[in-house]
Amino acid sequence: VVDVKEINKLDKETTPPKRYTEASLVRAMEKENIGTKATRAQIIETLFIRGYIKGKPLEATELGIKTVGALSKHAPDILDVEMTRHFETEMEEIRKGRKKEKEVINEAKQALLKILNKFKKHEEDIGKVLGEAEAESYKRMNTVGKCPVCKKGDLMIKKSRFGKFVGCTNYPKCTATFGLPKTGVVTVTDKVCEECGHPIVQHRPVRSRPRLTCINPRCVTWTAEFKEKQKQEDEIEKTAKGKSVKTKKTKKTQKKKTKAKSTKKKTKKTAVKKKKGKK
Ligand SMILES: [Zn+2]
Numbered sequence: 001v002v003d004v005k006e007i008n009k010l011d012k013e014t015t016p017p018k019r020y021t022e023a024s025l026v027r028a029m030e031k032e033n034i035g036t037k038a039t040r041a042q043i044i045e046t047l048f049i050r051g052y053i054k055g056k057p058l059e060a061t062e063l064g065i066k067t068v069g070a071l072s073k074h075a076p077d078i079l080d081v082e083m084t085r086h087f088e089t090e091m092e093e094i095r096k097g098r099k100k101e102k103e104v105i106n107e108a109k110q111a112l113l114k115i116l117n118k119f120k121k122h123e124e125d126i127g128k129v130l131g132e133a134e135a136e137s138y139k140r141m142n143t144v145g146k147c148p149v150c151k152k153g154d155l156m157i158k159k160s161r162f163g164k165f166v167g168c169t170n171y172p173k174c175t176a177t178f179g180l181p182k183t184g185v186v187t188v189t190d191k192v193c194e195e196c197g198h199p200i201v202q203h204r205p206v207r208s209r210p211r212l213t214c215i216n217p218r219c220v221t222w223t224a225e226f227k228e229k230q231k232q233e234d235e236i237e238k239t240a241k242g243k244s245v246k247t248k249k250t251k252k253t254q255k256k257k258t259k260a261k262s263t264k265k266k267t268k269k270t271a272v273k274k275k276k277g278k279k
């Protein structure tokens with residue numbers, strides 16, 4: 001219930017004035033007293049995952065706009081900020097021991113039943129509108145990019161009983177498939193790998209920053225050497241930016257330092273390999 005209202009707000013308020021960023025939307029929710037400190041960021045994340053919003057700054061998607069449109073036409077109570085706020089306050093009252101859980105749940109049940117009954121009557125209409133938008137959104141959110149193998153089909157994220165993978169729309173003519181990380185969230189990008197020309201996806205591992213990765217497991221960007229080289233380049237760039245005034249001599253010593261570091265890492269890695277071998 002809370003999710004949809006956020007789009008409503010986005011839709012109504014962001015077109016003329018400034019668009020929300022994630023941070024300013026959290027602040028706006030705070031001001032409107034929607035959600036709690038613990039849930040606000042999660043609510044926005046859910047809007048992303050379900051395809052209601054996209055981009056930076058935030059933008060309502062076709063699906064988001066159509067969802068709000070269909071709901072405000074057929075079940076406007078669902079979009080009522082007041083109601084969500086009311087029940088959030090009630091839950092707070094339960095936590096503080098001022099209200100009985102049973103009382104609040106009964107009241108919520110009544111309110112939701114009323115809404116759902118109305119919704120049920122218009123289910124078909126709502127379904128039709130949302131079905132189209134959903135299909136479009138599903139396609140957009142799962143298209144990884146052009147297939148570099150057959151150069152005709154699109155690579156799409158597909159589901160099998162073994163989990164998600166990337167396959168070509170030109171199947172069975174093209175049997176190109178690629179694995180995806182088993183944990184975390186994978187989202188598509190419009191980027192292509194500079195090294196091998198395969199599409200790039202964004203992978204957000206559990207409790208870690210999102211990173212861009214090439215879907216091609218044979219890509220040079222996956223090799224330890226490439227990662228090491230990139231790390232070194234980043235470091236050199238950093239030092240060059242920060243200490244461009246320094247003399248050549250210091251630069252040379254810095255290079256030596258990075259070299260020393262990388263050899264250290266390499267020895268560490270081989271040590272790990274040896275360990276594994278023993279096992
Ligand atoms: Zn293909």
Ligand SMILES: [Zn+2]
Nearest residue numbers: 193196214219
């Ligand atoms: Zn690549």
